[in-house]
Amino acid sequence: MGLTYQMKMKIPFDMADMNGHIKLPDVILLSLQVSGMQSIELGVSDKTILEDYNLVWIITDYDIEVVRLPRFAEEITIETEALSYNRLFCYRRFTIYDEAGQELIHMMATFVLMDRDSRKVHAVEPEIVAPYQSDFDKKLIRGPKYESLEEPVSKDYHVRFYDLDMNGHVNNSKYLDWIFEVMGADFLTQYIPKKINLKYVKEVRPGGVITSAVERTGLESKHEITSDGATNAQAIITWQEMKKD
Amino acid sequence: MGLTYQMKMKIPFDMADMNGHIKLPDVILLSLQVSGMQSIELGVSDKTILEDYNLVWIITDYDIEVVRLPRFAEEITIETEALSYNRLFCYRRFTIYDEAGQELIHMMATFVLMDRDSRKVHAVEPEIVAPYQSDFDKKLIRGPKYESLEEPVSKDYHVRFYDLDMNGHVNNSKYLDWIFEVMGADFLTQYIPKKINLKYVKEVRPGGVITSAVERTGLESKHEITSDGATNAQAIITWQEMKKD
Structure with a gap:
């Protein structure tokens, strides 16, 4: 288990679809903003790892479960946690809660580091993942x-x-x-x-x-x-x- | 001159285009979020005027001047002010400043009220615009x-x-x-x-x-x-x- 990070927000009008629900692509954008903010706070921002290692995070897999979709003007909390990593993959959880703390969306994302120039996957750098305090775990999560x-x-x-x-x-x-x-x-x-x-x-x-x-x-x-x-x-x-x- | 309202923010990664500039459609979305927040604060939110008057704000014209476009991760301040109104039109200014207070984007928007069912333009309701403390001014701004x-x-x-x-x-x-x-x-x-x-x-x-x-x-x-x-x-x-x- 790693450090968690949270952001609270209200769903703005332009993120709501015809049904009054948040658009799912916006769920992904917001979630990545939250993990990006955690990385900044921990001193391993996207900018830092690009400048220091020439690496970028990319996502290879999502596993998303939806109980219900947040609605326009509803206040939600987006929580993220870097769960575990192995030689190549890092697994991160995003959970969206409503105001009463009920889980609305649960999302697992698989991250890998990619070399910016060669566009090839790069092994996990221990110094990059250490600040998140997630566990090393050989087990692969397969889709x-x-x-x-x-x-x-x-x-x-x-x-x-x-x-x-x-x-x-x-x-x-x-x-x-x-x-x-x-x-x-x-x-x-x-x-x-x-x-x-x-x-x-x-x-x-x-x-x-x-x-x-x-x-x-x-x-x-x-x-x-x-x-x-x-x-x-x-x-x-x-x-x-x-x-x- | 009316009341002003400000929001500070940093340009997130997903709002930046290939040049590292904010996408202009996002400038519009963000600006409308700011005027929407002012309306909520003044007790005349979009939700309120829809429920109480069956009216919605629509925009008919934009006049946008760009000195330069804000960049990824740059901190900006978006300021808005309801400048004046006449029988049908309300004129609102949006100004985007950089951290040093330099003006980056200046945007004038013309708003009208529309009846939600008839889809027809509705005359400005004095009680709806009063909270913004903008002036009545017969002068029309023409594009x-x-x-x-x-x-x-x-x-x-x-x-x-x-x-x-x-x-x-x-x-x-x-x-x-x-x-x-x-x-x-x-x-x-x-x-x-x-x-x-x-x-x-x-x-x-x-x-x-x-x-x-x-x-x-x-x-x-x-x-x-x-x-x-x-x-x-x-x-x-x-x-x-x-x-x-």
């Missing part, structure tokens, strides 16, 4: 097996200038945008995710077009983001009916 | 004359589910996204706006496709957002070369 899609429905999306971050990468949260968008507005006003497994396979290149493919069977959907003939990301989502209130 | 485009270059964009807010409207900031996107990444990594005039003519409907058209002559570009044969927004932008640093 589900992502099967390829048989008869998918798909849509193409341009990678836009504003989809790119300072490093010229498509932000992690953007993939969720493409994954949800292909479900269509009708579906998205009736169902919200219950569980999301998402695996980043290969970076999307700036400037091109990606294809967001989906195959849905009842309340389960399987997703693939592809571009230039390669798979960029895969996801499996279990959906739940939206509670009207 | 530039927007001429129609002769030989535009254009791109089509789908209106996405996450482009819509809780009221099913496309967020104001989204139009700037479409307006910039059509300039292309090459241009956007060399130039930043110096002055933007933007006029919202007609709401974009959810679910469809919009066309973002542009005609550029040197450092001036004229823009039109259209859908279903109607003009939704028009803009004129003067650009400046990016200072390398």
